[in-house]
Amino acid sequence: MACVPEQPTRLAIAIVTFNRPEFLAELLRSATRLETPAWRIVVIDNASDEPTSRVLEEAAGWFEPGVLVTRRLATNTGGAGGFCEGTKVALELGAEWVWLMDDDVEILPEALDRFAPWMERFRVIHGRRYDFDGSPFYWQAKFNEFLGVPLPYGVKRTFNDEGFALTNSGTFEGMLIHADVVRTIGLPDPRFFITWDDAAYAWLAAQHTDVVYVDAYVLKRKREQKQVNLGLRHLNDGSPLFRFHVMRNRAYVGKYFALHGRLNRVGFGLGTALTFAKEVFRLVVVQHTLTGLGDLVRGFRENRRLWKDRSWRPMDPADVPPALPQP
Template sequence: MENLFAVVVTYNRADFLQNLLDSFDRLSIRPARILVVDNASTDHTADVVARASAAGGTPIQYERLSVNAGGAGGFSRGVELALESGAEWLWLMDDDVEVLPGAVEALGRFTPEYSCLIGRRYDAKGKPFFWQHHFVEALGIFLPVSRDVFRHSDVFRTNVGNFEGMLIKASLARTIGLPDPRFFITWDDLIYGWLAALQTPVVYVNAFVIKKVRVQRQVDLGLRHLNDSSDLSRRYVMRNRGHVAQYLRAHGKFNRFGFGAGTALTYLKELVRLVVVERTLKGIGLLWQGWRESRAILADTGWKPMPSLPSPADGYPGSGSERD
């Protein structure tokens, strides 16, 4: 992969970030640059980045935002910076993971054929992390695929993204535009992958390239796993249903009744998460708050999707001549 940029978004997880940066330096083939977007952290994140930069490992570009723009806002800015800097491939990831030795080579096997792919992950205990989903447009939700998706092939075609290791070609990122910062958190990566899948095959590949480091409470429901969440996520998982609906509308795929059923299923899933994983009912009010906010987004007649971006040939920053 030529000119691979790792785009990392971080917020008040300096020690996790340190571990991730260390793991990059253990790679036999490294990204050309690590681009760290700091969501206005108040811990020692800046010191971690400064030490890593001074150590002379993988080059690091650091930008601290003036406000916490959420994961969605952080990745939107990170993708923008990477494209402006001439990246040809972008490897998007949160701060609470580490990359595994041989990861770049493992993903590189698939890049001659695919422009958007997601590798496999281990959880914090070293066990395979369940992630194989399909976005059902009629319902506006993603559902788990229960079968062994790698039984006959090392490639499973999906239509959702994940910002824990999603790899995307710069030309495709320009076509679909930047990740939408209006999501703040949740749904942003799933919809970004869906937008990519409208243009080209998006694939989940049978190569373990990342390990999750942050330990989460988890319940195995057989068909899928449920992790613990947060009050902020509970609110936004319902609120952002409004943005999901607007994206479906923009692409002529919105089904009012089906989407309503999908919203009810989303609420039920979050209720099960509260009761089964977190063993509480506190947080139900935030689900309702988010749903009410989603209605206002859905009613916004001026809402528009994120625009596509011009290519370097059209004058967008990032062409080789501008860097030289």
């Protein structure tokens, strides 16, 4: 293998994968084409079946020794658990930055070069993504704190004249976060399992630093989903697990809001009702069924139980690996 230039910033890409070996292989191949290489690539295998192990064994030969670091979890901890572990491993290795992503994306070759100027200014950054068909992927979310739900920035314009937009929401399909921010707010909360974890994590970060969305394409989504274009936003299809957790995890979001004195109980309750209505709308318009209504109801019941849990505590920044001495 030819020698590649050293990445001056210790940036680790943290990937969470679960039983999608073909997508994972494509993602890791795209990482080999980066014009500026990543310092480390951490793959968290969420207890996948055997084909994923074979992909990772083969991929070890695509990178310089020590670049690809893999961890296989004993059970599937969901995206939230995987990103918690991936962030922890990256910081244990000594990463200064962690770029979090699912396994169903492709990294554009110029990605880290496009991030570089923004990394001098901000500490939590989201780049733009192409959808699976090559069109710009829709993501313009910003928390409305009264309702406790992310809403679109607006119809006409997202980015300012400098090419970025401030936000207080986020996505783990491409969030780039500095290690110092993680040490301030703690690791991603694995209790979410799936959904709301990334939005809540960026919201926590936004209580301490600017969180931005920049006008620079860095990723392309690879997985095709059922989708309806509503103009203001796109709605994708959802799984039973998603429907359950999108309602259940509202309780975790609310607890974090309350912790920071930002919870308006009337507004948040309205936001929960709107979330339920949106998911019913998704079922009808995108998936043409009401079969998943029971998943939403079960999630809401668990939501009520979690609100009553007096033992809940936020993630502890003391659990974050400390910074390693500079070489």
